[in-house]
Every structure is written in C-alpha cells, then in structure tokens.
Amino acid sequence: MEGVNKKQIFLAACISLIVTAMTFAIRAGILADLGTQFTLSDTQLGWVNSMAFWGFPLATIFGGLLYNKLGARKLLILAFVSHLLGLILTIFAGGFVTLLVSSFLIGFANGSVEAGCNPMIADMYTNNRTAMLNKFHVWFPGGIVIGALISKFMSDFDLGWQMQIGIMLIPTLVYGYLFFKQKFPESQHIETNTSVNIKGLATPLFIFIAFCMTLTATSELGTQQWIEKILGNSGASPMLILAMITGIMALGRYFAGPIVHKLNPIGVLLMSAIITTVAVYSMSIAEGNMVYFAAVLFAFGVCYFWPTMIGFVSEYLPKTGALGMSLVGGAGMLATGMWQPVIGSWLDGARESALTSGLTQEIAELAAGKATLGKLMFFPLAATVLFLILFFMRKKLEERRVTQIHE
Numbered sequence: 001m002e003g004v005n006k007k008q009i010f011l012a013a014c015i016s017l018i019v020t021a022m023t024f025a026i027r028a029g030i031l032a033d034l035g036t037q038f039t040l041s042d043t044q045l046g047w048v049n050s051m052a053f054w055g056f057p058l059a060t061i062f063g064g065l066l067y068n069k070l071g072a073r074k075l076l077i078l079a080f081v082s083h084l085l086g087l088i089l090t091i092f093a094g095g096f097v098t099l100l101v102s103s104f105l106i107g108f109a110n111g112s113v114e115a116g117c118n119p120m121i122a123d124m125y126t127n128n129r130t131a132m133l134n135k136f137h138v139w140f141p142g143g144i145v146i147g148a149l150i151s152k153f154m155s156d157f158d159l160g161w162q163m164q165i166g167i168m169l170i171p172t173l174v175y176g177y178l179f180f181k182q183k184f185p186e187s188q189h190i191e192t193n194t195s196v197n198i199k200g201l202a203t204p205l206f207i208f209i210a211f212c213m214t215l216t217a218t219s220e221l222g223t224q225q226w227i228e229k230i231l232g233n234s235g236a237s238p239m240l241i242l243a244m245i246t247g248i249m250a251l252g253r254y255f256a257g258p259i260v261h262k263l264n265p266i267g268v269l270l271m272s273a274i275i276t277t278v279a280v281y282s283m284s285i286a287e288g289n290m291v292y293f294a295a296v297l298f299a300f301g302v303c304y305f306w307p308t309m310i311g312f313v314s315e316y317l318p319k320t321g322a323l324g325m326s327l328v329g330g331a332g333m334l335a336t337g338m339w340q341p342v343i344g345s346w347l348d349g350a351r352e353s354a355l356t357s358g359l360t361q362e363i364a365e366l367a368a369g370k371a372t373l374g375k376l377m378f379f380p381l382a383a384t385v386l387f388l389i390l391f392f393m394r395k396k397l398e399e400r401r402v403t404q405i406h407e
Contacts, residue, residue, distance in 0.1 A: 005182060006124050010132075012178035013117040014139045016076065019083055019171050020110040021143025023052070026151045026168065027103075030161035037161070038095050048099045053337030055107025056114075057330035063115025064326025068197075073184040075116035080176035082109035087169055091162045114329045119322035122314040124185055130265050130311030134256030137307035141246035141253070148243055200319035201327065205397075208386070209317070210331045213309050215383040216269075217332030218339050219276050220302035223376055225336075226343055230369035231283070233362050236291040244292070248299035256304060265312045266394045268304050270387040276301030276380035284373035301380070306332065316401050346372045 027049070035045050059082075063075050086105030093099050117136060125132040147168075154164050200206060223230070224242060231238045260268055279298035286294045309332070313324045320327075350371035354364035390397070 018143035022147035025147025051103035052107030056111035059111025060330035067322035072120035079112035141249035214335035252303035
C-alpha cells in the first residue's frame with residue numbers, strides 16, 4: 001500500500017461516522033421544533049424519521065453490490081455529497097415533503113459511510129479486523145454524545161434548529177476534504193469477485209448471522225430510540241441516561257482489542273447478549289437511581305454488538321466480501337426501522353390498559369415503559385440462545401476460518 005496514509009484515511013472514516021451519529025442525535029433534539037415550525041403531527045414526524053432508517057439499508061445494499069466496482073473512495077464521496085445535500089435541504093426545508101427527501105438523503109449518506117468504511121478498514125487492518133472495526137465504531141456512540149451535547153447547548157441559548165443542522169456541515173466538509181485528497185488502498189485482503197460474494201450469502205451461516213443482527217440491532221437501537229418515552233417517568237433523566245450509555249459504549253469500543261483477543265468474536269457476542277438481557281430486565285423493574293445502574297449494565301451489553309457482528313462476517317465469512325458486511329449492517333437497520341411502530345404500539349396498548357385500570361397518567365406512562373422493556377428483553381434473550389449455538393460450534397467455525405484464509 002505504497003503512498004497510502006492509513007492513519008489519515010482511518011481518521012477521515014471516523015469523522016464521517018461522527019457526522020452519521022450527530023444526524024441521529026441532533027434530529028432527535030429538534031424533532032419537536034420541526035413539528036411546531038411546519039405544523040406536523042407526530043405521525044408525520046414519524047415518517048420523517050423513518051426515511052433515514054429506509055435510506056440507510058438501501059445505501060448498504062447499493063454500496064455492497066458496487067463496492068468491488070466503485071471502490072471505497074467513490075462510495076465515501078457519494079456519502080459526502082448526500083450528507084451535504086441532505087443537511088442543506090433540511091436547513092431550507094419548506095415543509096413535510098422536503099423534510100422527507102432530506103431525511104432520506106441523510107440516511108442514504110449514513111448507509112454509504114458504513115458500506116464504504118467497514119470493508120475498507122477490514123482490508124487495511126487484516127490482522128486485527130474486529131478490534132479496528134470496534135475502534136472505528138467508537139465514534140457512533142461518541143458522535144451521539146457530541147451531537148446531544150451540542151443540541152442541548154444550542155437549545156439552551158435559543159439557537160434555532162437550522163443552526164443545529166448547520167453545525168454538522170463543519171465535520172462534513174472536513175471528512176469530505178480528507179477523502180478527496182487521500183490515495184486509497186487497493187483491495188488486497190477481501191474477496192472482490194462479486195459472483196463469489198453472492199454465493200457466500202447463500203450459506204446457512206450468513207443467513208443465521210444476518211438474523212442475529214436483526215435481534216442485536218433492535219436490542220440496542222430499538223431501546224435507545226424510545227428511551228425518552230420508556231424512562232420519562234422513572235425518576236431518572238432519560239437524556240442523561242442516553243449520554244451515559246453512549247459515552248460508556250465509546251470507551252468500551254476503544255479498548256475492545258484485548259477483550260476480542262481473549263474471548264474471540266463469538267465469545268464477545270455471547271457475553272454481550274447475556275449482559276443485555278439482564279440489563280433490559282433490570283431496567284423494567286428498577287426505580288429511581290437503580291435505573292442508572294441498569295443503564296450502565298445495558299451500555300456494557302450493547303457496546304460490542306454492531307462492530308463485532310460486522311467483524312464476525314469479515315473473519316468467518318470472508319468470501320462474502322464488502323457485500324456481506326454491508327448487507328448485515330443493512331439488515332440490522334432495516335429491522336430496527338420495522339420494529340419502531342410495533343414498539344410504539346406496545347407503549348400505546350400498555351398505557352391505555354393502565355389508564356383503564358384507574359391509574360393516573362404519570363403512573364400509567366411508567367407502567368407502559370416497564371411493560372415495553374419487558375417485551376424488548378426477548379430480543380437479546382433470543383440472541384443469547386442463538387449465540388450459545390455458535391459458541392458450541394466455535395471450534396468447527398475456527399477450523400473453517402483458517403481453511404478459508406489459506407484458500
């Protein structure tokens with residue numbers, strides 16, 4: 001990789017992921033302002049949010065299929081252009097339709113970042129892929145912390161939602177500049193034959209791990225997306241909890257190397273699923289300050305899910321190449337989007353049932369949150385069972401991995 005500055009490319013990739021995370025955090029912070037500004041109902045705001053979820057998997061499918069032809073550089077320039085257009089369109093939005101289009105573009109940009117960066121990093125750091133993917137994915141929770149704090153600070157000083165969106169143009173321009181000027185490495189350590197990639201997708205192991213990804217992603221993002229509603233009447237501060245969770249996740253991913261080395265990806269996934277199950281159950285029964293303890297446990301549980309799932313595909317299913325990594329990420333985001341209205345209906349149903357039984361509005365909200373967490377617990381519980389199967393098969397999978405490396 002002569003003339004390639006891996007550190008600069010990795011830095012630019014991390015900044016692009018920070019922008020991705022900031023779009024989630026800041027959009028959540030300005031959602032009420034958008035509703036007021038454009039007289040939108042909650043249902044319409046829900047559609048605006050959903051466009052980002054649908055744009056993401058579409059980009060990962062597109063990027064995964066064309067990675068071998070376009071390469072990481074072109075995909076990441078596409079991400080930059082889509083981020084730029086999406087953010088500018090949001091700032092100058094005239095109503096519901098413009099917000100739909102801009103949110104879709106931002107979601108497409110976010111997915112393009114994943115589709116371009118994951119295989120590129122796996123290729124550059126072939127000897128410690130899962131550890132480096134965890135270090136890269138530090139900046140998703142890290143970016144959420146940055147975005148949440150910026151949004152709160154700007155809101156406290158009555159700086160409008162347009163300025164909050166506009167602030168994201170700064171890191172967007174930075175990563176765009178870095179990607180434009182860098183020489184990118186040729187793909188040397190990932191499978192670049194698309195027909196071989198597609199055949200690899202048809203294996204039972206890939207289908208199995210893609211299904212597992214729908215459970216782990218919903219355990220993580222499904223719970224976080226509704227944290228305000230679920231914990232709003234628990235006696236704890238939901239936004240403080242969200243910042244705490246994502247801060248711990250960032251630190252955990254940064255120091256993932258020794259843990260991944262000691263347990264290997266399968267052990268990490270099993271441990272994560274068990275801790276997440278216990279944590280979600282604990283949140284469903286905790287009150288007051290104990291909610292913070294349960295949230296800390298949740299942070300440690302979900303911390304390694306996303307990057308380790310991507311790392312698992314790159315290590316144990318190398319023939320799927322960039323396409324496999326992109327489609328697994330897309331499966332996780334697609335599932336999260338699909339479960340959003342279902343989780344909302346659980347809250348509505350539990351709240352209505354509590355109100356019917358004579359509870360006050362505040363107590364009914366608390367009861368609905370606890371009941372919903374009780375149902376969300378089944379996602380990591382199911383993942384625990386599936387990862388236990390992988391754990392018992394780990395010797396066979398390791399032998400297969402070694403064989404594929406030498407083919």
